[in-house]
Amino acid sequence: MKMMKKNSVLIFVVAILIFIAMQYAGPDIKNPPVTTALPVPDDVRLVLKKACYDCHSNETQLLWFDKIAPASWMVAQDIADARKVLNFSTWDSLAPADQKAKLFEAFNQISLGAMPLKQYAALHPEAKLSAVDISVLKNYITSLVSVKTSDTSRIHAANKQYNEWVGAKTKIENVKPSPNGIEYIPDFKNWKVISTSDRFDNGTMRVIVANDIAVKAIKENHINPWPNGATFAKIGWEELIDSTGKVNSGEFRQVEFMIKDDKKYEKTAGWGWARWKGMQLTPYGKTETFTQECINCHKPVKDNDFVFTMPLHLKSK
Ligand code: HEC
Ligand code: HEC
Structure with missing residues (x-):
């Protein structure tokens, strides 16, 4: 009986130590320089900022619980993947036609409910987009393309x-x-x-x-x-x-x-x-x-x- 108690205390201590070590080994999420401000109207930028910028820009602002390992590892991976496919901070590196296509793709992902990622939206309720937010995006994109x-x-x-x-x-x-x-x-x-x-x-x-x-x-x-x-x-x-x-x-x-x-x-x-x-x-x-x-x-x-x-x-x- 005594032995078992000792063991569980030991396991608990080891777990704590591993958890602390993870915090040091955790990934460091860096924000590389922003090369362009996204050239869109303010209301459009605000919508994208609140819902997408944490992952699709170099202006990531993490909350404290995003920074705790092991969650921070998943967050870091998401951000790295997300920046690769779409980065609003390096918008200028895209040709104008690709910018339009990216905006449309972004709109599509939002209207189908695929973006922002569900697990992220659950923890960051401010990132959920309202019907008004979505129509701000839709009107802007329509004005670009017709x-x-x-x-x-x-x-x-x-x-x-x-x-x-x-x-x-x-x-x-x-x-x-x-x-x-x-x-x-x-x-x-x-x-x-x-x-x-x-x-x-x-x-x-x-x-x-x-x-x-x-x-x-x-x-x-x-x-x-x-x-x-x-x-x-x-x-x-x-x-x-x-x-x-x-x-x-x-x-x-x-x-x-x-x-x-x-x-x-x-x-x-x-x-x-x-x-x-x-x-x-x-x-x-x-x-x-x-x-x-x-x-x-x-x-x-x-x-x-x-x-x-x-x-x-x-x-x-
Ligand atoms: C929590 C992080 C996160 C947030 C917030 C987020 N995304 Fe993403 N996004 C990702 C990841 C991860 C991928 C997948 C990259 C891959 O396929 O490797 C992705 C992919 C995409 C793609 C490309 C789809 C593809 O596979 O080609 C678009 C477009 C996109 N996101 C738009 C948005 C928009 C618009 C918002 C804001 C409404 C948003 N995302 C918010 C993480 C995020
Ligand atoms: C930017 C996002 C996007 C890309 C990239 C894309 N599609 Fe689609 N595709 C759509 C959407 C959205 C529809 C639904 C019809 C519509 O709204 O135009 C669609 C519809 C289709 C359809 C009709 C069947 C259906 O799913 O409704 C075909 C066929 C198709 N796409 C082929 C392709 C092929 C081939 C490629 C690659 C060369 C491609 N698509 C790339 C968004 C895309």
Whole structure:
């Protein structure tokens, strides 16, 4: 009996010593210099500051409980990972188009509830974003990306371009495959529209179409996971807003595909990803690792088999 008591005291003392030692061995979270102030309106910056800057900037302000090991190790890892993908303090190092894309991605992560990280928001209630905060971001991003034009000739030219493009039998032999080996699928022009999207990423309008296998799966409500062969295309046009405020589709921007095959594409979340850009249909990506970009952005809907679009008639269920 006495022996046991002694042992538990010993274990307790050792645990305390380890805990104290951990505090010394703990990571030192440094704030490297801020090279740019984020050039956005004050209200937008305030929203990002309160919810995102602790991880996605060099202006991390930790609370006392973030600094205690072992929690501090996890926090340090999160911050290092977060700064790598998005750092508002080195904003200038991004090209303007990438800045817009990052802001849109940030907005997406917020509106899907993926960011700020849940475990962080639970401990830092001030970081939770209100509906007002979210609309501040949305309005700002929309103002960046829409092309306002009173030039109807631009709209007519765009329509003409599109009609020619759809009407033409695309010379498939001229379209290069994607760097991951996926071949262009001209047939998507005959697929069924399952959704149009009013998201506003870089001022584009989008239409999402599905092939027969996917449409059948929708009818049979067999969509999580999607059956092999199910394929989606997302087509994007520039968005032109005319003087009356009406939205028109402008130039063709790109078409993207997701092709389901849980064996062939096991390494890329069960989907083959590919994108062709512009009227020349130039394949996107320098190497096959471009798919990581696609997967990262689709990750918030991984419980939906990585597919964002809910077919219209299933939405109410
Ligand atoms: C507690 C730390 C933390 C906070 C706070 C936080 N993030 Fe993150 N964020 C992360 C981590 C960790 C990653 C993942 C990096 C990776 O994939 O390696 C990440 C990834 C991202 C990505 C890139 C997604 C990807 O994988 O490409 C975006 C965009 C993003 N965060 C936006 C935000 C925005 C906007 C906020 C504020 C509303 C925010 N984050 C708040 C830690 C955080
Ligand atoms: C910035 C985030 C982001 C990136 C990066 C991204 N996507 Fe998406 N993708 C979306 C969103 C959001 C949707 C939902 C439709 C919409 O709102 O436009 C979507 C929809 C799609 C769809 C229609 C099926 C669905 O999930 O709804 C396809 C196909 C697609 N993306 C392919 C790709 C490919 C291929 C890549 C990489 C080359 C890619 N995406 C990269 C955000 C992204």
